[in-house]
Amino acid sequence: MSEQSLGGGGADGRRSLVARLNAGLRSLPPAYGVVGVLLLLMPLLANDFFLFQIFGWAFILGMIALSLMFLAGYGGMVSLAQMSIAALAGYMVAILGDSGATAISLGWPWWLYVPVAILVAAAFATFIGALAVRTEGIYTIMITLAFAAAFFYFTRQNYTIFNGYSGFSNVVPPRLFGVNWRSPVAFYYLSLGCAVLSYFAVVYVSRAPFGLALQGIRDNPRRMAALGFNVVAHRVAAYTFAAVIASVGGILLVWQNAQISPGTAGLPAVIDILVIAIVGGLVRPIGPFIGAFIYVLLRTFSPDVLEALALPGDRFKLIIGLGFLVVVYWSPDGVLGLWERWRSRRRRRRDPLMDRGSEP
Amino acid sequence: MNDIIRRNPGWTVAIALLAAAVVWLIVAPWSAGMEATFGRKQIFLNALFNGITLGALYFLVASGFTLIFGLMKNVNLAHGSLYLLGGYLGFEISEATGSWLFSFVVVFIAVAMLGVVLQYTVFRRMEGEDLRQTLVTIGISIVLADIMLWLWGGPSYQILTPDWLRGPVDLPLIAAVRDSGEVIYLRYPAVRIAILVASIALGVLMWLALNRTRIGMLIRAGVDDREMLAASGVRVQIIFMVVFAFGAGLAGIAGIVGGTFQSVVAGEDMRFLLASLVVVIVGGMGSILGAALGAVLIGLAEQLGSVYAPTYSVVFTFLIMALVLAFRPQGLMGR
Numbered sequence: 001m002s003e004q005s006l007g008g009g010g011a012d013g014r015r016s017l018v019a020r021l022n023a024g025l026r027s028l029p030p031a032y033g034v035v036g037v038l039l040l041l042m043p044l045l046a047n048d049f050f051l052f053q054i055f056g057w058a059f060i061l062g063m064i065a066l067s068l069m070f071l072a073g074y075g076g077m078v079s080l081a082q083m084s085i086a087a088l089a090g091y092m093v094a095i096l097g098d099s100g101a102t103a104i105s106l107g108w109p110w111w112l113y114v115p116v117a118i119l120v121a122a123a124f125a126t127f128i129g130a131l132a133v134r135t136e137g138i139y140t141i142m143i144t145l146a147f148a149a150a151f152f153y154f155t156r157q158n159y160t161i162f163n164g165y166s167g168f169s170n171v172v173p174p175r176l177f178g179v180n181w182r183s184p185v186a187f188y189y190l191s192l193g194c195a196v197l198s199y200f201a202v203v204y205v206s207r208a209p210f211g212l213a214l215q216g217i218r219d220n221p222r223r224m225a226a227l228g229f230n231v232v233a234h235r236v237a238a239y240t241f242a243a244v245i246a247s248v249g250g251i252l253l254v255w256q257n258a259q260i261s262p263g264t265a266g267l268p269a270v271i272d273i274l275v276i277a278i279v280g281g282l283v284r285p286i287g288p289f290i291g292a293f294i295y296v297l298l299r300t301f302s303p304d305v306l307e308a309l310a311l312p313g314d315r316f317k318l319i320i321g322l323g324f325l326v327v328v329y330w331s332p333d334g335v336l337g338l339w340e341r342w343r344s345r346r347r348r349r350r351d352p353l354m355d356r357g358s359e360p
Numbered sequence: 361m362n363d364i365i366r367r368n369p370g371w372t373v374a375i376a377l378l379a380a381a382v383v384w385l386i387v388a389p390w391s392a393g394m395e396a397t398f399g400r401k402q403i404f405l406n407a408l409f410n411g412i413t414l415g416a417l418y419f420l421v422a423s424g425f426t427l428i429f430g431l432m433k434n435v436n437l438a439h440g441s442l443y444l445l446g447g448y449l450g451f452e453i454s455e456a457t458g459s460w461l462f463s464f465v466v467v468f469i470a471v472a473m474l475g476v477v478l479q480y481t482v483f484r485r486m487e488g489e490d491l492r493q494t495l496v497t498i499g500i501s502i503v504l505a506d507i508m509l510w511l512w513g514g515p516s517y518q519i520l521t522p523d524w525l526r527g528p529v530d531l532p533l534i535a536a537v538r539d540s541g542e543v544i545y546l547r548y549p550a551v552r553i554a555i556l557v558a559s560i561a562l563g564v565l566m567w568l569a570l571n572r573t574r575i576g577m578l579i580r581a582g583v584d585d586r587e588m589l590a591a592s593g594v595r596v597q598i599i600f601m602v603v604f605a606f607g608a609g610l611a612g613i614a615g616i617v618g619g620t621f622q623s624v625v626a627g628e629d630m631r632f633l634l635a636s637l638v639v640v641i642v643g644g645m646g647s648i649l650g651a652a653l654g655a656v657l658i659g660l661a662e663q664l665g666s667v668y669a670p671t672y673s674v675v676f677t678f679l680i681m682a683l684v685l686a687f688r689p690q691g692l693m694g695r
Binding site: 078131134135137138139141142143145146147149150153154157158159160267271274275278312315317318320321322324325328329 | 494671673675682
């Protein structure tokens, strides 16, 4: 049905789309199938705590970090404002929808406030992007960091819109199709669905003409400008696209926590997103999810591990900071890079004579 | 200067008029009508001086940051942690010895040593890899922040002002005129005035050192062309080390200053890192004069903003930044 509505080119277009989908599915490596089945069956294996707190949170943080990965990996722009953009979308959900702060919340229906929240966040990101692309490299980091801080302080001081220090509580997802979307299994599938969609969106865009042009601009902006590409427009558009992914993550985040406050986009949270993206690796879209999973596991279980080792349990930041340092010091491309190096070394050991020839 | 005036007569007149108006606002007693519209002059003067002294503090932190950046092109995002560490160390030392001035010496040396270690272990090994340096310094700031939280915990510490700087001084500025015709002068904390004077002196000394001495010449040459300087036989690594140590030490003593007229508390590291980021973005990377200008602008925006528009005071700061970025991306004094 959806193909019919898509079929602008009639039967031929439809067949080619189906064929392309088939070919695409077949060309996926078997690991995708294994991971996919495992993720789909996870509610049978894991308990509610794991589904909601570990996986749900990892998918959300993974999506926000994915938006950073897209900007940094394909666009060469490390933006620290992604958490703020996500939080703005979350705030919009609380302000436009229902929340505990009835004096501020407008009580719109979900089908209105979700798209508006994403639009507002995307507009904010476009504005940040338009200013940030005037700079390069480390300047971009500094400017986006400054914007993130501005957002944090502004939400903390502003009571008329953002309800200041206390923020919003009781922000829950709509009861759609009679399902309580905050119940662990439902939320697991919701966040999994969004994470998978945004993952494939990034993979798709990275291979589409826009993504290829963006990667060209990352590698050599002058040459791309000489070829007639509008460098600034591509970069700003990358911010907008990344913002859509981040804001979906932000909406899920506010639903998961049922509240949002300035601390959601505080500087520690902003830095955490960077840590997640870097630890996972900025080269592939799967990296941020791996990083987020490691981060959430560390964050949840490091107090227990630390206490078992007779260390104070609240020092998990130290562990995360040290882990981050180790990764950036010895493996700038993150855990994924470590894994790839390990694999290539093993291959070489197995087949020292046909080192290159045997590889595809 | 003359050249600039000749090229932009309109702007020059506008700026001169604005400056004259500001001077008049500061010096002249306000009439009853003005007090009705703008609030009491006392409040305005206090906000103004708070802004300028806060700017002096920002200048202390940001000048090291901008110097390091200008010379070595590395962004030390652990700069805020150096500030906070300086504050905590300053508190401990001034509590233990009872000497406020002595703590400046010790903290400057201690934090400068840490800066040397940072330069030697991190920046020297990753020369030219901007992003990696930035990430490593973020990692270091996370670790340092947590270690400091571990050692000193969450409460805030106040470094005591020494006796000879305690209490207010009368400034020769009219704060208000009573009905009886008696003139009230502005009373302002002596320690803040002392810090303002010290910062200005330090800024002037830094400017002189950069522009009138041999090492300053080497540093300026390094800012312009590092490779050429190295090729002409100067041991650049030693200059880097000296500048990094100096910048880090400045951040450390700024910590004491901040701890004296505000307080030392976990989380200040990020606040001052951001302040120095904004200051150098506004002022222009690598320029001492720019850092001074940016620091005063941001300090004033923060304090005047918090008095006259409390909800939006933060926004002013970032509005200034956004405007500078939009119209002069290299900063006010940047090249």
